[in-house]
Amino acid sequence: MRPTxxxxxxxxxxxxxxxxxxGDWSERYQYLIDLGRKLPPFPEEWKTEENRLQGxxxxxxxxxxxxxxxxxxxAVSDSSIVSGLIYLALRVYSGRSAEEILATTPDYIADIGLAKHLSPTRSNGLAALLQFIQDTARRHLPA
Known part of the structure; x- marks a missing residue:
């Protein structure tokens, strides 16, 4: 996904x-679901255990x-809300330099009140996604 x-x-x-x-979180959840539908197509052959996000x-x-x-x-998920969370993370981090990725704290999560409104399992999953992005950026930095 390329940033806008x-x-x-x-x-x-x-x-x-x-x-x-x-105004309320039911509207925000619906917006998250709508955003998840905007994820670019993800090839079926990429849906392997090797590409599966653990956590x-x-x-x-x-x-x-x-x-x-x-x-x-x-990235893609089988969950509508998780797809929306992926969309937001990729909007912030995808298509950036490894340095910019590592220098960017995911402030949007607190700014939109997301941290308070996610279930513990979704919070853990979002943390795993952000950790994967950070770890990948670290691996791509010049030695």
């Missing part, structure tokens, strides 16, 4: 602004592409 905003910080600010339009109750597959200057991720 120039920087990770701009992506986080745009996410916070978009979520501020919704998620839902099935999540993620594939990194690129190098330290331009690290992109493709």
């Amino acid at each position: 905003e120039a920087t990770a910080a701009e992506a986080q600010a745009a996410i916070a602004e978009e979520f501020s339009f919704f 998620c109750q839902s099935m999540v597959w993620i594939v990194p592409e690129g190098d330290a200057a331009d690290l992109a991720f493709k």
Whole structure:
């Protein structure tokens, strides 16, 4: 997935602004589901155990592409809400340099109140996704 905003910080600010339009969490959850539908197609042949994200109750597959200057991720889940969480994470981190990824704290999670409204299993899954992205960026840094 390629970012629409120039920087990770701009992506986080745009996410916070978009979520501020919704008054309650039922509307925010519906928006998350809608965002998950915007994930680009994920090839069936990539849905392997090797590409499966560990630490998620839902099935999540993620594939990194690129190098330290331009690290992109493709991912999908069998859960609608988790797909929305993936969409937000990729909007912030995918298509960025490894350095920018590592320098970006996922502030959007607190900014939109997501941390307070996710079940423990979804919180753990989101943490696993963000950890995978950070670990991948670390591995792509020049030695």
